[in-house]
Amino acid sequence: xxxxxxxxxxxxxxxxxxxxxxxxxxxxxxxxxxxxxxxxxxxxxxxxxxxxxxxxxxxxxxxxxxxxxxxxxxxxxxxxxxxxxxxxxxxxxxxxxxxxxxxxxxxxxxxxxxxxxxxxxxxxxxxxxxxxxxxxxxxxxxxxxxxxxxxxxxxxxxxxxxxxxxxxxxxxxxxxxxxxxxxxxxxxxxxxxxxxxxxxxxxxxxxxxxxxxxxxxxxxxxxxxxxxxxxxxxxxxxxxxxxxxxxxxxxxxxxxxxxxxxxxxxxxxxxxxxxxxxxxxxxxxxxxxxxxxxxxxxxxxxxxxxxxxxxxxxxxxxxxxxxxxxxxxxxxxxxxxxxxxxxxxxxxxxxxxxxxxxxxxxxxxxxxxxxxxxxxxxxxxxxxxxxxxxxxxxxxxxxxxxxxxxxxxxxxxxxxxxxxxxxxxxx
RNA sequence: GGAAACGUGGCUGAGUGGUUGAAGGCACCGCUCUCGAAAAGCGGCAUCGGGGCAACCCGAUCGAGGGUUCAAAUCCCUCCGUUUCCGCCA
Numbered sequence: 001x002x003x004x005x006x007x008x009x010x011x012x013x014x015x016x017x018x019x020x021x022x023x024x025x026x027x028x029x030x031x032x033x034x035x036x037x038x039x040x041x042x043x044x045x046x047x048x049x050x051x052x053x054x055x056x057x058x059x060x061x062x063x064x065x066x067x068x069x070x071x072x073x074x075x076x077x078x079x080x081x082x083x084x085x086x087x088x089x090x091x092x093x094x095x096x097x098x099x100x101x102x103x104x105x106x107x108x109x110x111x112x113x114x115x116x117x118x119x120x121x122x123x124x125x126x127x128x129x130x131x132x133x134x135x136x137x138x139x140x141x142x143x144x145x146x147x148x149x150x151x152x153x154x155x156x157x158x159x160x161x162x163x164x165x166x167x168x169x170x171x172x173x174x175x176x177x178x179x180x181x182x183x184x185x186x187x188x189x190x191x192x193x194x195x196x197x198x199x200x201x202x203x204x205x206x207x208x209x210x211x212x213x214x215x216x217x218x219x220x221x222x223x224x225x226x227x228x229x230x231x232x233x234x235x236x237x238x239x240x241x242x243x244x245x246x247x248x249x250x251x252x253x254x255x256x257x258x259x260x261x262x263x264x265x266x267x268x269x270x271x272x273x274x275x276x277x278x279x280x281x282x283x284x285x286x287x288x289x290x291x292x293x294x295x296x297x298x299x300x301x302x303x304x305x306x307x308x309x310x311x312x313x314x315x316x317x318x319x320x321x322x323x324x325x326x327x328x329x330x331x332x333x334x335x336x337x338x339x340x341x342x343x344x345x346x347x348x349x350x351x352x353x354x355x356x357x358x359x360x361x362x363x364x365x366x367x368x369x370x371x372x373x374x375x376x377x378x379x380x381x382x383x384x385x386x387x388x389x390x391x392x393x394x395x396x397x398x399x400x401x402x403x404x405x406x407x408x409x410x411x412x413x414x415x416x417x418x419x420x421x422x423x424x425x426x427x
Numbered sequence: 428g429g430a431a432a433c434g435u436g437g438c439u440g441a442g443u444g445g446u447u448g449a450a451g452g453c454a455c456c457g458c459u460c461u462c463g464a465a466a467a468g469c470g471g472c473a474u475c476g477g478g479g480c481a482a483c484c485c486g487a488u489c490g491a492g493g494g495u496u497c498a499a500a501u502c503c504c505u506c507c508g509u510u511u512c513c514g515c516c517a
Binding site: 073 | 477
């Protein structure tokens with residue numbers, strides 16, 4: 001949510017934001033509703049004022065007849081007031097709905113574009129493997145090594161279902177243990193949050209009202225959310241944070257649930273797109289300062305890049321173009337890992353910042369040096385998602401015989417410190 | 428599943444029909460005092476709308492919405508939220 005004052009004073013910026021993000025939003029319509037709202041508000045407040053003055057007057061009148069006369073006059077005001085309040089309610093409802101759809105203004109460094117094809121590559125790292133054999137895809141490799149079972153996954157869950165089994169599980173635990181250590185060292189406090197969240201929290205983070213189709217909903221009206229960003233942001237909803245506690249840095253670890261509505265024909269095979277997965281997530285609340293947000297954003301993204309570099313998986317980083325940005329995001333980087341069999345990069349991480357878009361909706365504030373309350377800034381970035389990371393990992397580290405070498409940093413987290421999976425890899 | 432209580436500013440907490448935008452306390456900010464800090468004293472300290480260059484002034488707002496009443500933070504209803512008790516399950 002943006003400040004209505006900001007929207008009024010910068011309506012061209014907001015218009016441009018909607019255009020750049022390819023979001024259908026009519027700023028003029030909102031401003032019209034806002035004018036209407038203020039006009040009705042003014043008249044209602046005026047009537048209330050009259051009512052209050054009458055009220056004061058009536059208490060001071062001792063003459064019974066005069067008093068009765070005034071009470072009759074006041075009834076007239078009351079009728080007008082009720083009429084005005086009715087109108088105010090209607091316009092407020094429209095206004096609040098519209099306000100939820102105002103796009104946040106993207107940074108100038110965000111490229112224009114229609115789709116992820118227009119994302120701008122800003123960094124390329126690592127050497128793509130040159131196999132002297134025909135490489136296999138991750139489904140082949142992992143099924144062969146009994147690291148995953150899709151057939152039974154579908155039997156139990158249905159489309160996009162999977163079981164991780166055996167070394168698939170061990171490899172995930174190795175990644176999780178390593179990630180926990182890696183990001184803890186960067187100053188992130190680990191949190192396992194509830195992934196069942198109220199609608200107010202989903203609303204506050206910007207996943208509702210527009211993203212409802214992508215969320216699983218319970219019969220109690222709660223949502224099974226797609227990222228720990230939601231509960232981690234909700235954690236400080238309606239709170240005033242001590243400035244000395246900022247920045248707050250959380251490392252969320254949670255299962256993630258995504259309906260993937262509208263992606264029915266995409267990535268139908270394998271572990272790229274699943275309904276249920278696990279993710280480490282970096283989340284930061286910091287002071288309301290653009291420079292701090294920007295440098296923190298770079299830092300979060302860099303953390304993920306460093307993590308991938310330590311695994312020695314080739315990747316590139318892109319700045320997402322306007323149309324690839326969500327409603328609230330100011331700027332977003334995606335880190336994409338090389339997938340040899342597909343001969344392309346696949347997204348593994350998204351780092352974004354929001355200014356006070358989310359904290360305004362969630363009412364997360366802090367007291368600044370002058371003692372004034374300010375909305376904090378919020379940012380988040382994937383640390384590492386599993387099992388998606390396994391796609392690139394196993395494909396890049398596959399051997400001619402179908403076994404898989406394991407990145408060195410992970411080896412100590414595997415049973416017996418194994419150097420690989422699928423054959424005699426014991427050190 | 429059944430029953431009850433509660434929801435006031437950053438926090439705590441008074442207020443149960445009309446001089447309450449809201450006592451008292453804490454926190455926070457400024458000043459005085461101090462070599463400095465603490466303590467103490469003084470002052471300030473909610474949001475929204477309108478007016479003014481400004482200090483400031485005016486108005487509205489006590490979880491949300493509806494109702495009763497000339498008048499609601501205060502009474503009634505609905506919803507949302509919190510807590511407690513009973514039951515059930517682990």
